[in-house]
Amino acid sequence: MEQKKEPLLEIRDLSVSFRMYSRGLKQTDLRVISDLDFTARSGEITAIAGASGSGKSLLSSAVLGILPDNASVCGRIYYKGRELTPDLQKKLRGTEIALVPQSVAYLDPLMKTGEQADGHRKPRPTEKREKLFRRLGLPEQTEYLYPFQLSGGMARRILVSSALLTDAQLIIADEPTPGMSLEQALEALKLFREMADSGSAVVLITHDIDLAFEFADRISVFYAGTTVETAPASDFRKGPDALRHPYSRALWRALPQNGFQPLDGFQPYAGALPEGCLFAPRCPHRTEKCTVQVPPSREVRGGEVRCYYGA
Amino acid sequence: MALKAENIWFRYNRRDPWILENQSITVEKGERLALIAPSGRGKSTLAMILAGYLKPSSGQVLADGRPLPAKGVCPVQMIFQHPEKAVNPRWRLRRVLEESGRADRIIPDLLGIEPAWADRFPGELSGGELQRFCVARALMSGADYLICDEISTMLDVITQARIWEVVLKEADRRNMGVIIITHNRHLALKTADRITEL
Numbered sequence: 001m002e003q004k005k006e007p008l009l010e011i012r013d014l015s016v017s018f019r020m021y022s023r024g025l026k027q028t029d030l031r032v033i034s035d036l037d038f039t040a041r042s043g044e045i046t047a048i049a050g051a052s053g054s055g056k057s058l059l060s061s062a063v064l065g066i067l068p069d070n071a072s073v074c075g076r077i078y079y080k081g082r083e084l085t086p087d088l089q090k091k092l093r094g095t096e097i098a099l100v101p102q103s104v105a106y107l108d109p110l111m112k113t114g115e116q117a118d119g120h121r122k123p124r125p126t127e128k129r130e131k132l133f134r135r136l137g138l139p140e141q142t143e144y145l146y147p148f149q150l151s152g153g154m155a156r157r158i159l160v161s162s163a164l165l166t167d168a169q170l171i172i173a174d175e176p177t178p179g180m181s182l183e184q185a186l187e188a189l190k191l192f193r194e195m196a197d198s199g200s201a202v203v204l205i206t207h208d209i210d211l212a213f214e215f216a217d218r219i220s221v222f223y224a225g226t227t228v229e230t231a232p233a234s235d236f237r238k239g240p241d242a243l244r245h246p247y248s249r250a251l252w253r254a255l256p257q258n259g260f261q262p263l264d265g266f267q268p269y270a271g272a273l274p275e276g277c278l279f280a281p282r283c284p285h286r287t288e289k290c291t292v293q294v295p296p297s298r299e300v301r302g303g304e305v306r307c308y309y310g311a
Numbered sequence: 312m313a314l315k316a317e318n319i320w321f322r323y324n325r326r327d328p329w330i331l332e333n334q335s336i337t338v339e340k341g342e343r344l345a346l347i348a349p350s351g352r353g354k355s356t357l358a359m360i361l362a363g364y365l366k367p368s369s370g371q372v373l374a375d376g377r378p379l380p381a382k383g384v385c386p387v388q389m390i391f392q393h394p395e396k397a398v399n400p401r402w403r404l405r406r407v408l409e410e411s412g413r414a415d416r417i418i419p420d421l422l423g424i425e426p427a428w429a430d431r432f433p434g435e436l437s438g439g440e441l442q443r444f445c446v447a448r449a450l451m452s453g454a455d456y457l458i459c460d461e462i463s464t465m466l467d468v469i470t471q472a473r474i475w476e477v478v479l480k481e482a483d484r485r486n487m488g489v490i491i492i493t494h495n496r497h498l499a500l501k502t503a504d505r506i507t508e509l
Binding site for chain 1 (some may be wrong): 476
């Protein structure tokens with residue numbers, strides 16, 4: 001893989017489990033992320049695509065240190081080469097590391113959107129914010145509105161603005177574009193591109209993968225709590241033949257403009273993961289080997305893939 | 312037999328600007344209509360009015376010629392953009408499904424709802440998992456009209472394709488009228504028979 005840009009965030013063998021009550025007072029650990037590797041580099045947009053419930057949002061919570069109390073994390077997370085400890089997370093989040101949360105329910109319902117976007121910064125970045133709101137096509141008076149008066153797409157654009165108003169070096173945008181029209185989504189992505197071009201690392205978690213194909217540098221594909229493929233975005237633009245993992249190809253083919261083909265079966269539930277490759281039960285190419293042992297991550301044509309047959 | 316909104320005007324407050332000005336829309340039974348408009352143009356507001364969640368400032372909504380009932384199951388069911396805001400956070404999901412009045416497993420199975428999820432609270436599921444419950448709840452209620460407000464933007468494209476397959480098959484089988492609100496033109500072209508702009 002190209003190594004010209006320095007990794008800002010590096011995640012190795014990350015696992016996240018939740019302690020849950022199964023019956024009465026009996027507790028079980030539910031592993032929702034396993035053996036996950038992920039890298040974000042300064043100057044790049046790395047998109048995370050993949051199944052709903054594959055742990056994309058949990059990854060962002062793990063990086064920020066905002067997982068619920070019943071979660072336990074193992075593995076290593078490095079930020080600028082230093083281990084990202086809970087203390088460091090606390091210091092960096094909101095300043096050096098910014099999050100665009102997935103749910104518009106993260107907006108404070110009792111606070112006007114303008115104040116909310118400004119945050120606690122002093123002096124308030126009013127001018128910069130007005131410019132951002134204009135670029136994102138938010139109407140003039142939006143800053144005086146409360147969240148309940150906003151449409152879904154407007155609320156999203158407020159969330160995006162609040163993150164862009166920080167001078168963060170790492171921006172994790174968790175589904176920033178749903179509810180926006182295509183033009184607005186493109187403008188939002190352009191803003192992220194500018195942040196990356198000015199030296200930040202942007203992690204873009206998205207289901208609008210067709211947009212990610214255009215705007216990202218690299219795309220990591222998640223499935224059932226692990227990365228199955230990381231590839232240059234250009235491979236996704238080329239089409240399924242340039243991809244390495246059968247799940248990535250299935251994603252490409254499920255786009256409405258590329259056939260709208262669902263794939264049989266469903267992502268395995270975290271409490272009932274299969275032995276071996278997690279995708280094997282749905283894979284058209286599986287062999288016996290796949291159902292026995294998890295395929296290790298391999299480098300193939302400038303990308304990484306977890307499949308014995310990825311070529 | 313159609314769901315009609317006639318001359319709908321809406322604003323939240325007398326001093327606020329109109330969100331909807333004299334909008335009319337009709338969807339026939341068995342028809343699939345996509346509604347496309349920029350964000351903030353009032354698509355979701357119109358959807359909420361059509362499903363009886365909001366009262367228009369003036370104008371009327373008629374389902375098969377009758378106003379929407381004030382009590383009982385509404386023949387117009389809506390599936391929302393944000394599933395986490397459409398379920399009671401303090402109810403286990405079993406109760407969310409039972410809300411539809413039926414408790415068979417056919418539709419939940421088609422949608423890939425794991426039986427074990429029913430024992431969890433909404434906060435313990437991902438947005439995509441939660442949305443499947445909302446889709447199941449709407450389909451199992453026996454509604455004649457379905458309003459889908461950006462229902463698949465939270466979902467990965469494979470799950471999106473699967474959920475639409477289930478929704479459209481069920482809608483065809485029961486001859487339901489469907490309004491599809493989306494920003495994704497490709498999706499509108501694949502799911503609707505007719506596209507209209509607001």
